[in-house]
Amino acid sequence: MRPDKLVVKTLRGSRKALSAEExxxxxxxxxxxxxxxxxxxxxxxxxxxxxxVADVGGGRYVALKERNLTVGRLSMHRRGFGFVSSPMGDxxxxxxxxxxxxxxxxxxxxxxxxxxxxxxxxxxxxxIERGTTEIVGRFEQHGKLGVVTPTDARIRGDLFVDLAKAPxxxxxxxxVVARITRYADSRDAMQxxxxxxxxxxxxxxxxxxxxxxxxxLETEFPDEVIAAADALSSGVAPExxxxxxxxxxLFTFTIDPADARDFDDAISIVREGKGFRLWVHIADVSHxxxxxxxxxxxxxxxxxxxxxxxxxxxxxxxxxxxxxxxLNPDEDRLTFTAxxxxxxxxxxxxxxxxxxxIRSDRRxxxxxxxxxxxxxxxxxxxxxxxxxxxxxIAHTIHxxxxxxxxxxxxxxxxxxxxxxxxxxxxVLRSRTExxxxxxxxxxxxxxxxxxxxxxxxxxxxYRIHEDPDAExxxxxxxxxKEFGYPIQELHGAGPRTxxxxxxxxxxxxxxxxxxxxxxxxxxxxxxxxxxGSHFGLASEAYTHFTSPIRRYPDLIVHRLLKAQLGGALEKxxxxxxxxxxxxxxxxSSTMEREAEAAEDESQKVKLVALMAEHxxxxxxxxxxxxxxxxxxxxxxxxxxxxxxxxxxxxxxxxLDAERFMLWGENKGVTYRLxxxxxxxxxxxxxxxxxxxxxxx
Numbered sequence: 181m182r183p184d185k186l187v188v189k190t191l192r193g194s195r196k197a198l199s200a201e202e203x204x205x206x207x208x209x210x211x212x213x214x215x216x217x218x219x220x221x222x223x224x225x226x227x228x229x230x231x232x233v234a235d236v237g238g239g240r241y242v243a244l245k246e247r248n249l250t251v252g253r254l255s256m257h258r259r260g261f262g263f264v265s266s267p268m269g270d271x272x273x274x275x276x277x278x279x280x281x282x283x284x285x286x287x288x289x290x291x292x293x294x295x296x297x298x299x300x301x302x303x304x305x306x307x308i309e310r311g312t313t314e315i316v317g318r319f320e321q322h323g324k325l326g327v328v329t330p331t332d333a334r335i336r337g338d339l340f341v342d343l344a345k346a347p348x349x350x351x352x353x354x355x356v357v358a359r360i361t362r363y364a365d366s367r368d369a370m371q372x373x374x375x376x377x378x379x380x381x382x383x384x385x386x387x388x389x390x391x392x393x394x395x396x397l398e399t400e401f402p403d404e405v406i407a408a409a410d411a412l413s414s415g416v417a418p419e420x421x422x423x424x425x426x427x428x429x430l431f432t433f434t435i436d437p438a439d440a441r442d443f444d445d446a447i448s449i450v451r452e453g454k455g456f457r458l459w460v461h462i463a464d465v466s467h468x469x470x471x472x473x474x475x476x477x478x479x480x481x482x483x484x485x486x487x488x489x490x491x492x493x494x495x496x497x498x499x500x501x502x503x504x505x506x507l508n509p510d511e512d513r514l515t516f517t518a519x520x521x522x523x524x525x526x527x528x529x530x531x532x533x534x535x536x537x538i539r540s541d542r543r544x545x546x547x548x549x550x551x552x553x554x555x556x557x558x559x560x561x562x563x564x565x566x567x568x569x570x571x572x573i574a575h576t577i578h579x580x581x582x583x584x585x586x587x588x589x590x591x592x593x594x595x596x597x598x599x600x601x602x603x604x605x606x607v608l609r610s611r612t613e614x615x616x617x618x619x620x621x622x623x624x625x626x627x628x629x630x631x632x633x634x635x636x637x638x639x640x641x642y643r644i645h646e647d648p649d650a651e652x653x654x655x656x657x658x659x660x661k662e663f664g665y666p667i668q669e670l671h672g673a674g675p676r677t678x679x680x681x682x683x684x685x686x687x688x689x690x691x692x693x694x695x696x697x698x699x700x701x702x703x704x705x706x707x708x709x710x711x712g713s714h715f716g717l718a719s720e721a722y723t724h725f726t727s728p729i730r731r732y733p734d735l736i737v738h739r740l741l742k743a744q745l746g747g748a749l750e751k752x753x754x755x756x757x758x759x760x761x762x763x764x765x766x767x768s769s770t771m772e773r774e775a776e777a778a779e780d781e782s783q784k785v786k787l788v789a790l791m792a793e794h795x796x797x798x799x800x801x802x803x804x805x806x807x808x809x810x811x812x813x814x815x816x817x818x819x820x821x822x823x824x825x826x827x828x829x830x831x832x833x834x835l836d837a838e839r840f841m842l843w844g845e846n847k848g849v850t851y852r853l854x855x856x857x858x859x860x861x862x863x864x865x866x867x868x869x870x871x872x873x874x875x876x
Contacts, residue, residue, distance in 0.1 A: 183215060187223050188232055188243050197240035197309060200224055234308065236286050237763040242308045249288040249305055253770060256283035258333035264289050265770075269300060275336075277303035280364055283334040284311025284396075307363075314359050315339055316393035318381060318867065319350040319374065326350070326374065328358045331867055332394040339370045348374045355381050357393055381867050384601040387785040388490055390867075395778040397486055401497050405478045409497035412468050414504045416512045416537045419467075427517065428539040430459060431562055434507055435618050438545040441492070443507040444729040446515070446540050447621060449569050455523040456573045460625040461538045463505040464514040465496070465728040466738040471753040475500070480764070483771035485730035488782040489596055494730070501729050509543045516738055518625040518725075526576035531628050533741060549614040574617040577624055585675035585718035589682060589695050594818035596786040603790035606817040622726040623717065629741060630721040634711055638744040639758045641733050641765050643722045644712035645705040648673075652701035655840075659697060659853050662839060663690060670701075675718045690854035692814075693804055697853075704773070707733050707765035733768045736761070784869050787819045791871055792864035798876040803855045806842055808835040811851055813859050813873055821871030823859060828875065 190206050191198060198206065200221035207215055215223075224241050227233040231247040244251075252266030260275030264287060271289050281287045286309040291302040315335055317328040326341035339358050350356045357376040364370040378389045392399060401409075420426055430448040448459035469475045479495050486493040494501050507513050517536040521529045542563060549567060551557070558564035582588055593609040626643070633640040653670040660667065660681065667680050678698060685694040702716065707724075714722040725741070728734040736757070743754035757764075805812030810824040825833050831844030833851075841852040851857070859873035 183219065183223050184227055184232075186215070187220060187227065191233060191241060191243035194242075197236045197242045199239050199241070203241070234288065236309055237766060238760065239763070244288055245306050246290075249290055250302075251286065251288050251308060253311065254278070254281050254283065254285050254287050254304070255773075256334035256336075260336065264302070264304075272301040273304060274301070278336075279304040279307065280366075281307045282310070282312045282336075282363070283332070285309065286311065310360075310363070312360070312396075314357055314375070314393070314396075315372075316355065316357050316378070316390050319354050319356045319377075320352045321350075328356060328372070328374070331355070331390050333868075337364050337370055339372045341372060341374055346374055348377060350374050350377050353380060355379060355386055355390060385490070387789065387866055388488060388782050391488070391778050391782045391785065392493075394781075395774050397493055397775075397778060398482055399493060401478060402474075404474050406497055406499075408474045409499045409504075412500065412504050414511070414513065416514060419514060419535075420537060424514070425517070425534050425536045427459070427461075427536050428512065430538070431566060432459075432461065432538050432540050433542040433544055433563065433566065434509075434540055435544045435546060435549055435614060438547060440545075442494075442501045442505070442729050443540070443543065444505065445618070445622065445726050446507045446538060447566075447570060447618075448538075449566055449573065451569060452521065455521065455529070456569060458520045458522060458573060458621065458624075460518045460520070460621055460726070461507065461515040461536065462517075462625070462726050462734075462738075463507055463729055464516050464535060464738065465500070465505050465735050466516075466742060467514050467535075468500060468504060469496070469735065471739065471757045479732055479735065480767075483732045483768045484775045486775040487779055489779075489786050490598055490601060490782070495732065496729060505729055507538065507540050509540045512537055512539050516725075516741070518628050520624065520628060522573060522577070524576065526573065526578075526580040528624070528628060531632070533629065533632060533745065535742065546612060546614040549617075550612045553613055570617050570621075571613060574620040577620045578616065581620070581623070581717065582679065585679070587675055587678050587682070587716045587718075589699065590686065590691070591695065592692065592818070594783065594787075596783055596790060598786065603786040606787070606790070606819075608817070626723050626725050627717075627719055627721065629725040629737065630719075630723040633723070633737075633741065633744065634721045636744055638740060638749060639709070639761060640711075640740055641707055641709055641723065641736050641761055641768075642711055643705055643714060643724050643733070644708050645714040645716045645722075646703040646712070647715055648701050648703060656697045656701050658838065659694070659840060662841075662852060663694075663854060675715060689802065689856055693802060693854045696804070704769075706769040707772075709761035709765050731768075732771075733765065736764060781869065785866055787817070788864050788869055788871055789866050790817075791819050791821075791861055792866065795861050795864065798858055798860050801857055801859050801873075803851055803853055803857060806835070806840045806851065806853055808837075811842065811857075813857060815859075819871060821859070821861070821873040823873045823875055827862070827872075 187203055190203050201217045204215050204217045204220045228235055233241045233243050234251040235241055250266040250268050252264040254262050254264050256262040262273045264271045281304045285307050287304045288306040288308055289302040290305045315330050317330040320327045324343050326343050328339040355378040356374045358372040359375045360372045362371040379386045432446050432448045434443045434446045436443055444463040446461040450457050482495045485495045515536045515538050518533055520531045523529055595607045596603050597605045597607055650671055657670045665684055685691045713720050723737055724731055724734045725737045728738055743749045799815045801813040801815045803811050804814045810822050812820055812822055814820040831847050833842045833844055841850055843850045858876040860876040862874050863872040
């Protein structure tokens with residue numbers, strides 16, 4: 181049999197994706213023609229180009245049922261439609277065209293020739309790999325049958341449980357986790373078994389547990405990973421003897437949130453001529469977490485720390501993240517330093533990158549620093565001089581970045597405050613000079629590292645941000661026209677046009693809405709293994725280097741940079757990691773999106789629980805969405821709810837989709853995006869994360 185036919189036959193006979201080595205092994209076991217892994221790999225590459233097989237990540241392949249399909253991960257929306265992230269870009273899939281695929285599945289999509297209003301569209305032709313194996317939902321018993329209704333609206337359809345075979349007993353009304361044993365098809369519903377009971381849906385903490393389960397987040401580290409981390413020590417003497425640069429004599433400080441538990445970046449700064457010498461020191465996690473170690477495999481799987489409303493799910497075990505690698509004051513720590521000489525305009529005139537040893541002198545927090553900058557009261561002259569110098573150079577770095585077209589949104593972060601898990605209020609955190617100072621230093625260090633690796637033509641993981649979607653910009657343009665903005669045409673607009681819109685919106689009632697709409701129109705930043713530009717920062721080369729304690733791509737970048745500086749890129753273990761960069765970047769991007777969604781939803785469940793204490797009360801809000809079925813309204817505390825048209829009883833309202841407006845057929849009253857309204861809280865469902873309002 182021809183090698184290509186033999187490879188395809190082997191893949192079709194497998195229930196999972198296979199690597200070239202696994203395909204070769206399966207052929208040998210089956211008694212077929214002997215093919216070495218190298219020949220199989222070349223055959224797979226040819227088959228992939230012809231569309232007969234698809235690489236689903238990590239060099240693992242599956243056979244496709246038909247040609248001219250594109251493969252990607254399906255992300256479902258709570259309203260039933262979804263998008264497949266593929267090499268062609270995002271492909272819209274309607275709710276009737278998912279072919280039984282679920283959120284998180286890897287699917288093959290048949291792309292439609294004609295574009296839909298949502299952009300490029302298609303239909304699922306084949307589910308390649310299931311991404312969802314368990315669901316969380318509300319359990320109900322009906323005789324000898326149990327029914328689990330998913331709490332996640334992205335999962336369509338109930339799961340049925342045979343109670344006679346159930347290993348875990350659950351009671352009606354409890355939230356459970358069920359393992360899927362049979363996926364739904366055109367004939368049968370989804371089936372499974374209950375494997376865990378989280379508790380009654382109104383029990384304290386269950387709301388966040390639901391979010392954790394829905395997003396498949398890890399809450400515990402394997403025993404071998406904990407043991408490996410606990411065995412590590414923070415001694416620096418051997419590294420100093422080996423020639424690592426000692427910069428412990430520099431005055432060094434950290435600035436972080438007051439409640440931060442790990443510190444992965446520190447700053448040193450001195451005046452030099454008319455400019456400044458700025459050191460950005462980053463925790464050297466790569467020294468303790470080598471490629472393919474037990475800790476690395478777990479960190480790679482998680483890809484990021486997740487900051488939920490009531491807890492942190494770290495990427496690394498606590499002994500590493502909070503002790504060994506954390507740049508705690510008065511303790512020697514291994515770091516990677518970006519030393520930069522800047523002129524008075526913020527231009528980097530020279531830079532040097534090297535492994536180092538530091539000793540942080542002061543731990544500062546954002547509020548503390550901002551208070552000193554605003555009102556004085558510095559504890560000593562050393563920290564006063566350092567912070568004023570840091571503010572000066574950060575301001576010039578910022579001006580230079582904005583001048584080249586970098587975007588600068590005034591975002592507001594909402595954090596729900598808790599008392600023993602119960603929401604007590606909302607704190608709105610805005611950007612300050614103190615937060616901006618650290619942000620500018622980190623952006624600059626990331627750029628310096630990216631440019632260095634680009635110049636060295638070394639393998640690298642970059643952070644790219646592609647140009648905005650034209651159709652999304654067209655929708656924003658309609659809103660700008662409605663508000664009478666002087667800039668209304670955004671098609672093909674560059675970052676400077678966005679800057680002007682943001683500046684015009686500053687201080688206006690619709691500022692938060694305009695910023696939100698512009699952010700939605702922008703493509704998501706992501707990790708890739710090739711050089712690309714970053715639209716939002718107007719940067720031609722950008723990476724993530726500054727947070728290896730909480731982001732896996734930063735850990736990869738540290739390894740690559742260290743190997744490049746040491747001339748060891750072609751030696752193990754770096755040489756073993758480099759072929760994996762493409763899927764590692766894609767996996768990290770996927771996990772980043774999952775983490776961000778979980779973080780947002782954990783805040784939202786507590787916001788809804790907070791608003792449940794205010795039923796019947798009236799609040800000020802702004803219209804953030806206009807649909808045929810009603811208005812979405814966001815309150816000042818960022819809680820968002822729906823005013824359904826059925827609650828708008830004073831008239832019969834119709835949708836003007838082109839102008840994002842509802843208008844009353846009889847009285848002519850209109851409601852449009854950005855309009856300020858008063859609403860009364862009608863209902864709050866924590867389980868559904870839903871708020872219902874009526875106009876007051």
